[in-house]
Amino acid sequence: MAPSYGSCPVCDLMLFASKTGGHDAASMVSTLWFWLAFGLTVVLLVAAICTGLSKRRRLHLWLGPLTMLSLVVTIVLTEKLMLRYDFPADLKAIHLPCAKAGGLLALPVIITGLLLWRREQWRRWHRGALVVWLVSVLLATSTGLWMFAHGSLRG
Numbered sequence: 001m002a003p004s005y006g007s008c009p010v011c012d013l014m015l016f017a018s019k020t021g022g023h024d025a026a027s028m029v030s031t032l033w034f035w036l037a038f039g040l041t042v043v044l045l046v047a048a049i050c051t052g053l054s055k056r057r058r059l060h061l062w063l064g065p066l067t068m069l070s071l072v073v074t075i076v077l078t079e080k081l082m083l084r085y086d087f088p089a090d091l092k093a094i095h096l097p098c099a100k101a102g103g104l105l106a107l108p109v110i111i112t113g114l115l116l117w118r119r120e121q122w123r124r125w126h127r128g129a130l131v132v133w134l135v136s137v138l139l140a141t142s143t144g145l146w147m148f149a150h151g152s153l154r155g
Helices: 009-020 025-053 057-082 089-104 106-118 120-149
Strands: none
Touching: 025 057, 025 120, 057 089, 057 106, 089 106, 089 120, 106 120
């Protein structure tokens, strides 16, 4: 198991680099890129929700798709990151269905958002889809962080 400071991924990266002499830079870089993409996704998500609720439609129409694009990038980086870590099988078995549900439940948000763009009557459906998706994203994120906290870097 890789040495850890606990809940600080950046501190873990610095400790790992100092213990390994930095020779596993690929692991550090992929972990750093994951956390940067994850953070960007959270910021974009909050901004998209705020602009949607405050009816700043023009900005929301940019932030919504950028959030989904950032989510896709984060998922791809997560897949790469999972190749570099060992995670307890039981935690992984809990997290993966949550993560898949979170990804798939983005589709109703996207579809109702496109429908709302043309017809106001879809607003309630869009908000409902958003709430369901947010619950699934919070579940996927919390189980993912839980799994990551118990994972260890390979090698």
